[in-house]
Amino acid sequence: MFFVSKVRAAVDFSPRLGQNQKGMLDTATVLKALSTIVDPDFKKDIVELGFVRDLKIEDGVVSFTIRLTTPACPIKDHFKRQAEEAVGALPGVKEVRVTMDAAPAMEVSTGLPGVAHIVAVIAGKGGVGKSTTAVNLAVALMQMGAKVGLFDADAFGPNTPRMLGVRGVPLRTQGGRIVPIEAQGIKLVSIGSAIPEDQPVVWRGSLQHGFVRDFTQKTDWGELDYLIVDMPPGTGDIPLSVMQLLPLSGALVVGTPQEVALEDVRRGVTMLSKMNVNLLGFVENMSYLVCPKCGEEIDVFGKGGMDAFAETFGAPVLARIPMDVNIRKGSDAGLPAAFQEGPVAEAYKELAAAVVQRVAVVEKENPPRAAGVPQAGPGGNQPFLNVPKKN
Ligand code: ADP
Numbered sequence: 001m002f003f004v005s006k007v008r009a010a011v012d013f014s015p016r017l018g019q020n021q022k023g024m025l026d027t028a029t030v031l032k033a034l035s036t037i038v039d040p041d042f043k044k045d046i047v048e049l050g051f052v053r054d055l056k057i058e059d060g061v062v063s064f065t066i067r068l069t070t071p072a073c074p075i076k077d078h079f080k081r082q083a084e085e086a087v088g089a090l091p092g093v094k095e096v097r098v099t100m101d102a103a104p105a106m107e108v109s110t111g112l113p114g115v116a117h118i119v120a121v122i123a124g125k126g127g128v129g130k131s132t133t134a135v136n137l138a139v140a141l142m143q144m145g146a147k148v149g150l151f152d153a154d155a156f157g158p159n160t161p162r163m164l165g166v167r168g169v170p171l172r173t174q175g176g177r178i179v180p181i182e183a184q185g186i187k188l189v190s191i192g193s194a195i196p197e198d199q200p201v202v203w204r205g206s207l208q209h210g211f212v213r214d215f216t217q218k219t220d221w222g223e224l225d226y227l228i229v230d231m232p233p234g235t236g237d238i239p240l241s242v243m244q245l246l247p248l249s250g251a252l253v254v255g256t257p258q259e260v261a262l263e264d265v266r267r268g269v270t271m272l273s274k275m276n277v278n279l280l281g282f283v284e285n286m287s288y289l290v291c292p293k294c295g296e297e298i299d300v301f302g303k304g305g306m307d308a309f310a311e312t313f314g315a316p317v318l319a320r321i322p323m324d325v326n327i328r329k330g331s332d333a334g335l336p337a338a339f340q341e342g343p344v345a346e347a348y349k350e351l352a353a354a355v356v357q358r359v360a361v362v363e364k365e366n367p368p369r370a371a372g373v374p375q376a377g378p379g380g381n382q383p384f385l386n387v388p389k390k391n
């Protein structure tokens with residue numbers, strides 16, 4: 001594996017004749033300097049990982065590209081600085097030009113052309129802040145430089161159009177395909193944008209399956225680094241269809257810290273493992289309340305429950321999001337709190353960074369694949385979208 005990367009790296013480089021003579025700056029020396037930079041997630045150096053590309057040396061000017069696996073890499077600036085320092089310290093180097101670039105580590109087919117990673121946000125029950133987390137995670141990933149889409153699969157409580165300020169903007173189709181709504185930089189697809197607000201969604205299982213299939217596969221997502229799926233609470237038909245139809249990079253589980261809610265969390269996690277979906281980790285939402293008068297942290301829903309889960313299931317607590325009135329206000333006003341400055345936005349940034357890192361690691365260990373759909377029963381293949389037939 002390492003050998004392959006090294007060969008690939010070597011092939012990509014174009015050493016100039018005469019530069020590898022003794023005492024002169026050559027590609028091997030530059031690579032050696034760069035190999036001191038270790039990716040903390042993969043625990044290998046960036047040369048071994050094949051991240052270094054297009055190395056050129058010309059009259060003391062060293063230029064190369066560092067190609068990461070995601071544009072939202074939380075430590076990309078750190079890598080750039082380290083590379084500039086390591087190469088800049090070599091004798092004979094007059095200038096270092098580093099270009100930062102990103103491409104998925106492996107071509108995983110998500111079944112959705114152009115979509116690199118699909119991440120589901122799940123919760124054992126409603127009201128714990130799952131949609132709020134999904135929306136703010138999407139915003140934070142975008143702020144880190146990623147192209148992000150959001151599929152609101154919470155068909156029975158589609159709140160994301162309101163949370164992203166596009167309530168009432170209708171979803172369009174073009175040539176029989178869904179055109180996502182551009183919601184503050186995020187490509188949003190929600191049933192809430194396709195039906196009148198006061199109309200309840202009443203679907204039997206087969207229609208729920210058709211909804212997931214059509215709203216994902218018949219959507220023009222374009223190029224996306226991350227597609228976030230806001231799942232309905234619980235372990236019903238829609239989560240099942242999402243896991244069957246979409247090769248998920250993994251899922252993160254949102255819950256509040258108190259015991260009762262944690263039992264629901266357990267059911268969600270068990271479903272993931274049954275469906276062979278990677279568990280990215282846990283988000284403890286409404287983790288604590290900062291008293292606006294004295295600044296003291298109050299554990300409204302208790303403490304430590306998520307840590308116990310993290311230990312039991314061998315996955316980290318990715319973030320603890322405080323209970324904060326600005327989160328609720330931001331969602332209601334259509335301006336997610338992740339856009340605002342302050343500790344709440346910081347907490348969502350931490351979450352996004354942790355998700356990026358976990359996705360990279362778990363995809364290597366267990367590449368995403370869809371569970372596949374068992375032979376459908378009567379009506380199971382019923383199309384949800386009425387795509388006009390070509391004459
Ligand atoms: P779910 O998707 O789990 O049903 P929502 O994301 O719709 O839950 O959140 C339920 C309510 O709680 C919303 O009014 C939301 O604004 C609010 N909320 C969610 N997380 C927080 C938080 N950390 N602090 C304050 N309010 C929150």
